[in-house]
Amino acid sequence: MSDLRAQTHNFGAGPSPLPTSVLQEAQGALLDFAGTGVGICEVSHRGKEFAKVIKDAEAGIRSLLAIPATHSILFTQGGGTTQFASVVLNLLAYHAQKPKSTTRPTSLNVSPPKMDYVVTGTWSKKASTEAHRLTELLNPHNPTALLNVVANTKPSGYTNLPRREDYNFSPKGEAAFVYYCENETINGVQFPEGTEEEGSFPFDLVPEGTPLVADFSSSFLSRPIANIDRYDVIYAGAQKNLSPSGLTIVIVRNELLVDANDPRTPIPIPEILSYKTLADSGSMYNTPPVFPIYITALVVKLLGETGGLEGKREVNDRKAKALYEALEKGVEKGVVELNVAKEARSWMNVVWKVAGGDEGEKRFLAGAEAKGLRQLKGHRSIGGIRASLYNAVTEYSVAQLIDYINEFVAQESK
Incomplete structure (x- = not known):
């Protein structure tokens, strides 16, 4: 390690520091990966060498977070910001395609569903704005879905978390999903880890059957995720704790992997944003971000070896x-x-x-x-x-x- 690196303390919000030992191993792999004579940035993403890399990265994440077999792990691009749109498209498609319930009025399957957003900072605000913009843009006279801000801490300047009584979730069957950001990078606000502390996210208030979506970009793999089986979608930009920028991890319940070309889908989903397309192709519908995935595999291995x-x-x-x-x-x-x-x-x-x-x-x-x-x-x-x-x-x-x-x-x- 260079003297300059040893004397520099990097507190950047992202791209963030990476473990020095990982970068040192990657140095060699840039010139010769796994004894192939070809650098990691030059290998075929379809080759057996990289197939092992992405398999190890997925297995490491699944093991560290105890992700159940009911969920798939996807490696995609575009950062967390692209997921603002991907979540809306995929979850509205799922809502439209799922079987009609005999316990709710049929009209709810026809009327525009709600999209429930908890707004606690800059990123959840941006996500809700994109959801509203997207559904209004595609059908301005009859929106495909209606934005419902479940709770909003903007009046405090995004310096606190909602109290239980502040939440106003849509009734059972009316919302396509509930969305929140677990840690707001810009505002320095984060939900407590458990479910009993003041300010904890109220899992018990989310209506049964409503998919739960969470942005974990800034805290992913910094600690276990409590109630991980309760989530239907978790996504995280990897440039905080895992890799260089360019990679986003998406954990999605298999039930939500719906056909983008189904005629019941209210909004056309570009293939590259379809969770099912990514899952069916093993995250290789197109060329994946090879180097960030390689670094991720090294980082999760190191995490597993160090507690x-x-x-x-x-x-x-x-x-x-x-x-x-x-x-x-x-x-x-x-x-x-x-x-x-x-x-x-x-x-x-x-x-x-x-x-x-x-x-x-x-x-x-x-x-x-x-x-x-x-x-x-x-x-x-x-x-x-x-x-x-x-x-x-x-x-x-x-x-x-x-x-x-x-x-x-x-x-x-x-």
Whole structure:
């Protein structure tokens, strides 16, 4: 490892740091993969060498998360943003094609279904906007589906989570799906891990039979996913904890894999966005993102060898707690502002502001850069400071950041 890499602490929100040992192994594979004399970026995605890579990546993810056989794992492209549309198209198709229930009025199969969105930050807001735009664009006079915002924390500036009484799910049989974002990268808001903590997602309030969809992009493989068998679709951009950008993981219940060409489908689904097409082709309907999948296979292997997700949860929990404790001391000194409610704080993306407005922020960032603390500037849409604590960010790097925060607070509070 180069001296410069050892002295640099990368807190970027994505693309994120990758384990140094993985990058070192990949260096050799770029020139000669598996003794073939051909680099990993040059091998055929149809060849036996890559077939083993994608098989290992899938098996590793399935094992780490204990994904049941009822669900398929897909490797696709376009980032989480493409899934905003894919979810709508595939889930509306499933809703239209599933057998009519004898326990609900037939008219519900004809009337436009609802799409239930929980909006807790920038990404869930973007997802709901795309859902509304897509259905209105295709049929502006008779929308294919109707957007129902189940809960919305925008009035708080996306700094908290909905209370149980805030949720307004559509009645049983009326919604094609329920959608939420488990961790909001930009706003630093995350649902608690379990089901009993304040702010936890209310699985029990989701009507029986309504598919549940979740964006896990920023926390995927940072800890186990509670109630994983309750989800019908989970997707995650892999550039946070798994690989370089260019790969998205989709976990989908097999029941939802419906034919894109079925005449009952209310919206045409491009083949490349069809979950069934991807599943039937083993994620090789077209050329997949070979290198990111290769890196993913290496990362999941490393996770399995180093304590699995239970071990990773413990490390990530320590990192987040230590950083928040340091920031709380800065709050007491009047140098730091922590606006996200405690029960809603993300342990992957920690956001805060410093006193002094833009000038204070510039001083903080300049001092951080001088110490090798990189990519701490908050998202351009909200400003401030953001430290992303993904799996490859070491406890040593977090300790270096905490030391600098303590130093900055002491200097600014004189």
